[in-house]
Amino acid sequence: xxxxxxxxxxxxxxxxxxxxxxxxxxxxxxxxxxxxxxxxxxxxxxxxxxxxxxxxxxxxxxxxxxxxxxxxxxxxxxxxxxxxxxxxxxxxxxxxxxxxxxxxxxxxxxxxxxxxxxxxxxxxxxxxxxxxxxxxxxxxxxxxxxxxxxxxxxxxxxxxxxxxxxxxxxxxxxxxxxxxxxxxxxxxxxxxxxxxxxxxxxxxxxxxxxxxxxxxxxxxxxxxxxxxxxxxxxxxxxxxxxxxxxxxxxxxxxxxxxxxxxxxxxxxxxxxxxxxxxxxxxxxxxxxxxxxxxxxxxxxxxxxxxxxxxxxxxxxxxxxxxxxxxxxxxxxxxxxxxxxxxx
Amino acid sequence: xxxxxxxxxxxxxxxxxxxxxxxxxxxxxxxxxxxxxxxxxxxxxxxxxxxxxxxxxxxxxxxxxxxxxxxxxxxxxxxxxxxxxxxxxxxxxxxxxxxxxxxxxxxxxxxxxxxxxxxxxxxxxxxxxxxxxxxxxxxxxxxxxxxxxxxxxxxxxxxxxxxxxxxxxxxxxxxxxxxxxxxxxxxxxxxxxxxxxxxxxxxxxxxxxxxxxxxxxxxxxxxxxxxxxxxxxxxxxxxxxxxxxxxxxxxxxxxxxxxxxxxxxxxxxxxxxxxxxxxxxxxxxxxxxxxxxxxxxxxxxxxxxxxxxxxxxxxxxxxxxxxxxxxxxxxxxxxxxxxxxxxxxxxxxxxxxxxxxx
Numbered sequence: 001x002x003x004x005x006x007x008x009x010x011x012x013x014x015x016x017x018x019x020x021x022x023x024x025x026x027x028x029x030x031x032x033x034x035x036x037x038x039x040x041x042x043x044x045x046x047x048x049x050x051x052x053x054x055x056x057x058x059x060x061x062x063x064x065x066x067x068x069x070x071x072x073x074x075x076x077x078x079x080x081x082x083x084x085x086x087x088x089x090x091x092x093x094x095x096x097x098x099x100x101x102x103x104x105x106x107x108x109x110x111x112x113x114x115x116x117x118x119x120x121x122x123x124x125x126x127x128x129x130x131x132x133x134x135x136x137x138x139x140x141x142x143x144x145x146x147x148x149x150x151x152x153x154x155x156x157x158x159x160x161x162x163x164x165x166x167x168x169x170x171x172x173x174x175x176x177x178x179x180x181x182x183x184x185x186x187x188x189x190x191x192x193x194x195x196x197x198x199x200x201x202x203x204x205x206x207x208x209x210x211x212x213x214x215x216x217x218x219x220x221x222x223x224x225x226x227x228x229x230x231x232x233x234x235x236x237x238x239x240x241x242x243x244x245x246x247x248x249x250x251x252x253x254x255x256x257x258x259x260x261x262x263x264x265x266x267x268x269x270x271x272x273x274x275x276x277x278x279x280x281x282x283x284x285x286x287x288x289x290x291x292x293x294x295x296x297x298x299x300x301x302x303x304x305x306x307x308x309x310x311x312x313x314x315x316x317x318x319x320x321x322x323x324x325x326x327x328x329x330x331x332x333x334x335x336x337x338x339x340x341x342x343x
Numbered sequence: 344x345x346x347x348x349x350x351x352x353x354x355x356x357x358x359x360x361x362x363x364x365x366x367x368x369x370x371x372x373x374x375x376x377x378x379x380x381x382x383x384x385x386x387x388x389x390x391x392x393x394x395x396x397x398x399x400x401x402x403x404x405x406x407x408x409x410x411x412x413x414x415x416x417x418x419x420x421x422x423x424x425x426x427x428x429x430x431x432x433x434x435x436x437x438x439x440x441x442x443x444x445x446x447x448x449x450x451x452x453x454x455x456x457x458x459x460x461x462x463x464x465x466x467x468x469x470x471x472x473x474x475x476x477x478x479x480x481x482x483x484x485x486x487x488x489x490x491x492x493x494x495x496x497x498x499x500x501x502x503x504x505x506x507x508x509x510x511x512x513x514x515x516x517x518x519x520x521x522x523x524x525x526x527x528x529x530x531x532x533x534x535x536x537x538x539x540x541x542x543x544x545x546x547x548x549x550x551x552x553x554x555x556x557x558x559x560x561x562x563x564x565x566x567x568x569x570x571x572x573x574x575x576x577x578x579x580x581x582x583x584x585x586x587x588x589x590x591x592x593x594x595x596x597x598x599x600x601x602x603x604x605x606x607x608x609x610x611x612x613x614x615x616x617x618x619x620x621x622x623x624x625x626x627x628x629x630x631x632x633x634x635x636x637x638x639x640x641x642x643x644x645x646x647x648x649x650x651x652x653x654x655x656x657x658x659x660x661x662x663x664x665x666x667x668x669x670x671x672x673x674x675x676x677x678x679x680x681x682x683x684x685x686x687x688x689x690x691x692x693x694x695x696x697x698x699x700x701x
Contacts, residue, residue: 030610037606049605053522054534057515060575065544068552075551083555141382144375157688158383161390164680164691166634168652172659172673173389176396176666183392186408215385223695247371276547279636283656297547297637304551305641316551323548330543 072323075316081309088313095317116318118291119299126210126295127274134214134221135267141218142225143255156226160219167279170216175284178208199285202292209281209293216280217273221266228262229255261340268333275325296322390677397670400481404667415479419444422461431455431472442475443467484671493646494672497654500566501633504650508570509628512579513621519575520583520617521609525595535584538577546573546638557642568642569635569650579624586620587613626683626691633679651676 040052071085076095078088103110108117145156162170177184178198185195198204232255240250256263278297281287287294287302294302296318304315396404398413418427421444428444433455435441443455446464455467488494523535546553553572554563562568590613598608614621639653649657655676659669684691 034604034606034610038604041605046605047528050522050526050528050531053526053605053609054519057519057575057580058534060515060571061541061577063556064553064572064575065541065549068549068556069544071552071555072549075555083558085555140378144378147371147375149375149379153689155379155383156692157684158386160688160692161386161681161684164630164634164684166652166676166680167636168634168655169673169677172655172669173393175659176393176670177389181405181407181409183409190408219386220695223692247369272543276545278547283636283659286660300547300550301637301641305554312551319548319550326543326545326548333543 072316072320075312076320077313079313081311083310083312091313095313098314099317099321113314115291115294115302116296116299119294119296122206122291122293123275123277123295125206126277126293127271130210130213130274130277131267131270133210134218134270135263137214138218138221138225138266139263141222142229143251145222145226146229156223159222162216163219165216167216168283170212171280171283174208174212174215200289202289205285205289205293209277209285212284213274213277213280217270221270224266224269225259225262228259232258261336264336265333265340268329268336272326272329272333275322275329393670393677394674397484397667397674398480398482399484399667400479401665401667403481404670412478413480414476415481416474416476419458421456421458424461428456430458430475432475433467433472435471443472445472481667484667485675488668488672492658492668493649494651494654494675496647497649497651498675500648501651504566504569504635504639505629505632507566508574508632509625511570511574512576512628513625515574516576516579516624517583517614517617517621518609519580520587521613523580524584524587524590525608525613538580541577550637550641553638554641563642564645564648566648569639572638573631573635576628579628582624583617583620586617590616622690626687629683630680 037049037052041049044052074085075088077090077092078085079091079094080088082088099113099116101112102108102117105111105117108114108121111117141159145152145159149155165173176182179185180195180197184198189195196204198208236254236258237250240254245253276297277295278301281293281295282298282301285293287298300315300318300322303311303318395412396409399410400413400415403410403413403415417430419430420427424446428446430442430444431453433441433443441457443465444458446454446456448454448469451469453467453469453472455465455472457463457465489498523531523538557563557568557572562571594612594616595608598612603611634652635650636652636656639650640656643649643653646654646657651672655669655672658665658672
């Protein structure tokens with residue numbers, strides 16, 4: 001059979017042998033799976049095969065993403081502390097009303113579920129500063145990396161490195177620096193200043209939450225902007241240089257307008273991620289001091305999973321609210337990406 | 344040898360004189376290099392500090408201000424004492440300096456003994472002595488958590504989860520992508536629309552119901568609970584499908600002429616040709632799984648099934664944080680991604696830049 005010509009030749013060198021040894025379980029799996037797929041093809045014909053190929057993925061996806069999306073609503077309109085839906089009494093919109101009841105919506109302390117509203121306000125503060133500063137620094141970094149500099153690959157790698165680190169690692173790295181006896185306080189004392197207990201002060205905690213998440217994620221957005229900058233045709237710059245245009249003017253008139261579609265994509269992507277802030281900050285501050293850095297996702301996690309009474313209904317209702325916000329942002333993203341790709 | 348000496352100056356000179364090409368040093372050139380140097384320090388500095396700190400002894404970590412390198416006090420065996428005694432440099436009133444070992448400390452006074460003359464004890468004020476130190480690397484920070492605490496299990500669990508999840512993800516995503524890229528069939532556009540539409544459903548908004556599903560399937564507190572739910576990534580399907588669309592149809596037609604089964608076409612022709620895209624997805628998947636936090640935090644509640652991230656979080660959340668162990672284990676958690684990064688950096692960055700996904 002002609003297909004056998006495609007298969008690799010017999011292994012010769014030692015590394016080839018090692019590769020072949022590592023690959024044989026996968027080969028075996030392929031050979032085993034070939035049997036049912038051949039059988040299906042014989043019975044249903046080629047026309048039915050694409051359905052069988054997409055079936056496993058859709059099965060997983062349906063069970064763990066689509067189905068939960070619907071069950072979520074069921075949770076949010078039932079009460080009690082039972083996990084199984086059959087044992088949960090229907091309560092209508094009670095969970096949502098409980099979340100929404102406030103004497104004054106601008107003061108979380110007057111809300112029935114004040115932790116939820118504090119989560120919302122904290123998230124709003126976090127998102128505002130984190131997204132704007134991150135986009136700003138990503139832009140500056142991308143502009144600098146786009147210049148004709150030596151060792152550009154190294155610098156690009158340096159700014160990108162923290163993106164790969166896990167949120168727990170990121171948080172622990174910074175927690176170790178910011179502790180009472182940490183190296184930053186040693187620096188402050190060394191300069192003759194007072195020690196600062198960063199995680200006791202609400203404002204400092206929020207500052208470091210924002211700082212650390214920018215540190216960890218900035219490289220990703222820098223990369224997208226850098227790709228956008230490199231797609232700008234160089235002859236535009238050459239023409240500007242021949243005309244003797246000032247660099248500042250080149251930036252405002254050429255770079256920024258042409259980069260703008262990519263900027264919008266970056267802003268929306270950063271917004272979507274920022275609204276869901278949890279991991280780094282949870283390990284760094286634990287939401288504290290008090291509720292100073294407790295965000296929406298942490299509210300959902302605590303309410304549903306880590307408090308004495310697991311209030312699944314309330315957690316589900318809060319995640320429906322978060323889902324609506326993310327849905328709007330996603331529509332915005334699709335519109336922005338479509339506009340960029342159509343040029 | 345001369346090359347080694349001259350090269351730094353040459354590069355430094357080139358670094359400082361790298362201008363916009365017209366010979367003059369524009370303010371943006373100065374700004375560029377200040378920004379880059381500060382940036383590199385800010386990005387790598389904290390990681391370097393973590394690694395250096397992870398080699399310090401527990402006593403060394405409690406020092407304030409901290410030392411840069413892991414230092415430990417030298418101890419000496421003195422005749423007549425069972426335990427080795429810490430060595431100090433004592434300055435006497437007449438200005439002589441002598442190395443002495445400390446027997447015990449009472450308040451601000453310390454009882455010292457000369458190692459060469461163990462019979463005689465001297466009272467010294469603690470302000471008149473300095474500990475003598477040398478580089479000492481506390482390997483036990485690394486070995487002890489792996490031996491006595493559960494960290495070897497956590498590490499093991501993390502490896503299992505990452506490997507199994509990546510294999511399943513690659514298999515089912517590439518199968519779906521193949522189905523969507525190669526065939527014309529009824530409902531294909533609907534499925535594609537569905538994939539794109541669900542690209543952005545994050546786990547954060549379906550925590551409770553997914554937990555219910557996982558519980559019903561009896562997977563809570565098993566590694567399957569972490570492996571399975573995230574496998575059907577729309578990102579992966581989309582990425583692979585876009586790549587497979589570029590494969591020439593003639594190849595597939597030719598294989599069908601040769602009576603290859605559809606599975607063989609997928610496995611022997613389309614998959615090998617899609618290897619670049621599969622490699623990108625494999626790297627992403629390894630990163631996602633190794634770093635995963637919120638979902639494992641919810642479904643893994645027993646320490647035998649903790650992944651490294653969850654174990655680390657639990658360990659750092661204790662009342663008396665054993666930082667010497669936490670730091671060392673953080674370094675362990677950081678090693679795989681750093682290795683991946685060092686070897687595949689270019690691959691990852693182009694993958695992200697071209698797909699806009701992470």
